[in-house]
Amino acid sequence: MQVLKFGGSSVANAENIEKVVSIIQHKSTEEKVIVVVSALGGMTDLLLECGMLASQGDESYKDKLHVAEARHMETVKALVPITQQSRILSHVKTQCNELEDICNGIFLLKELSAATKDRIVSYGELLSSQILVARLSSIGLDAEWKDARNLITTNNNHTNATVNFAVSNELIAAYFSNTDHGVTVLPGFIAFDENRKTTTLGRGGSDYTAAIIAAAVDAQILEIWTDVSGMMTADPRLVPTAKAIPRISYQEAMELSHFGAKVIYPPTIQPVMKKEIPVWIKNTFAPTDEGTLIESNRSSNGKNIRGISSVNDIVLLSLEGSGMIGIPGFSKRLFEALAQERINVILITQGSSEHSICVGIDHQNAGPAKRAIDTAFSYEIETGKVEPLSIEAGLSIIALVGDNMKNHTGISGKMFGALGRNGVNVRAIAQGSSERNISTVISKNDVKKAINVLHEEFFETSYKQLHLFVTGVGNVGSKLLAQIKQQQTYLQEHLRLQIKVVSIANSKKMYFNDEGVDLSNWKEQLQQGEQMNTQQFVETIQSKNLRNAVFADVTANSEIAHSYDSLLQRSISIVACNKIACSSPYEYYRKLKDLAKEYNAQFFFETNVGAGLPVIGTLNDLLRSGDQINRIEAVLSGTLNYVFNNYDGSKTFAQVVQDAQDEGYTEPDPRLDLSGTDVMRKIMILAREAGEQLEMEDITNKSFMPPSCMQGSVDDFYAEMGKHETHFASLYNEAKVAGNKLKFVASYNNGKASVGLQQIPPQHDLYHLYGKDNVVLFYTNRYVEQPLVVKGAGAGAEVTASGVFADIIRAGR
Structure with a gap:
């Protein structure tokens, strides 16, 4: 004997009930079948609403009752041939009239007791089960209706009654041992107390009804048919990647159902567990899906977490x-x-x-x-x-x-680590x-973030999903988005990392899309965004509360740089191309480092020094391995190196600087490069990373630029440089006569830092540095005479974007 239970979604309308009938037809060819059904989908809530409205003196309860009656009538007319409708339509009408009389009484008394609530909602299951029997009989199945209230006895704790198993088991066993019908249909959820007053078994009690009956008749299996293909590893409404659980123990199923898994009503497990009757959760709308089998055998299923x-x-x-x-x-x-x-x-x-x-x-x-x-x-x-x-x-x-x-x-x-990191x-x-x-x-x-974080940690073997917010989509930022688009498949296949860009912004617009920005037409999407407001942008990132969140700042914006602290406090990792934060007063720099540690967030800024070169990473690796930085010599401006490598008298100095700007090597205002300010920031960041508490005013700057060039607008700057061509030419010629090259060098030694133009002789490590390359020489306790050298392209949109991209990957992993 099999027991099948069909939930409200399975009998929500005539179309769905036909699917139920098809399943019962198939099952009844094998052996006797007991079918337990819920009310039509949503009907229990509708009936309760009728009662509540009536108790409040609101006559609109009558409209609700007419809706309930119409649904049942329409369902009968859609399912039962017209020649066989009169009996069941008459029965439905009689039941609906009884229900109306009860609600009229509530309306007059202005009182709705728990016992009356049970009486009202019982009509949902009584009607749905009788309509199902009428349909089964109309197609020739040997189907009988039985009132479950005559089989299940409870106490009088209305709305959540306790079953008297001794009496109920005896009644159920006696009835089914004497029936010869192939299919018996019962209403779920309802019972009688010892005074034959209607009680209910709690919301979701139809599952419980089916389990009580299955245990009493020693059924081979209890099948619970619902609208999902079994129990899931997590709520699919919260976790899109949730998976069906093929096998699960009784104890695990009880734990999951007690803690919110709605597929099965918690008390359901107890009766069948004692008899070791398997429970199979199946999908009415996908009957061939495997579903979930709940049984006593505990299969590891390859997972410690079910x-x-x-x-x-x-x-x-x-x-x-x-x-x-x-x-x-x-x-x-x-x-x-x-x-x-x-x-x-x-x-x-x-x-x-x-x-x-x-x-x-x-x-x-x-x-x-x-x-x-x-x-x-x-x-x-x-x-x-x-x-x-x-x-x-x-x-x-x-x-x-x-x-x-x-x-x-x-x-x-593992659990608390994953939660803490987010x-x-x-x-x-x-x-x-x-x-x-x-x-x-x-x-x-x-909740949503936490469940997704844990599901990813314990169930996702395919990839980890990173949610990326990008601000600054100009020259470097656009290259970054192109690189992410290009590498998406590679990252997912080889690093098991999926980078989902969920926001992009520039100085004018900001655009959010939790499903992911389409990197093929992000420019068009950005134009559809809201007006950019830094505070609102940051607050929106925080309010979204997405897991594995990374904020990438590819701007030179001070306001954005000074919002890092609020993001880190929400465990949102930061990748900063923007140098402003780390070159701000030491107190803010230190605060950001401490916040990242305190809130388990990452704070990476490799491209602050050397664009895509692994300068800061190498420095940190030296320190982490126990080495000490004693001295640093470096050429840290790709712009200045390009300028002095290309200034040979064939063009004016101003023209060479203009060429550098045209190539995208300079800051938007080239004076930041030529004044040495940008290099000062970079050497200060390296000194701070080496452990030095250094401020900008502590750095000596031996500027080679005439003061008048640094005033006015950018156009004024170029015009003034033209007037001082003889000054620049003399610097070049003096170095050339001595056989040297001009390099703008940054130095850190014994707690002191300086920047300035130097003549570099041929035997020096900095001499053979071409194009826009940077070089950093680390003199440490391990690298005393021969320094550790990091050398390569130190400017350019592609290499800078690649450095930001590398930091994003590090943050994600």
């Missing part, structure tokens, strides 16, 4: 006080106070110090819980032994579930001795 679930809208109740320490009975009194108010405790945690005890409950019970507990401990509160109960709202529980977690070290560490604060933790469930309490606002 699923991730959540309970939303909980509050934490915290009872604290020094008077609790070492005193027996405090926990007992706390739970007694909650039990007397019929308040269910979802989570419990207590520190070994016994100074506090913390429980999680549904937010709707917060008020009654506080009154009950404060009353129970009124003496201790008055005498100062215990603090008044504190309540923290706006919380949710995330639960990791899996039988195979037991004796596997590192699960908790800025998800854990308010409370609970783990039972069975090691089947690790539950954490977090902010409700973090």
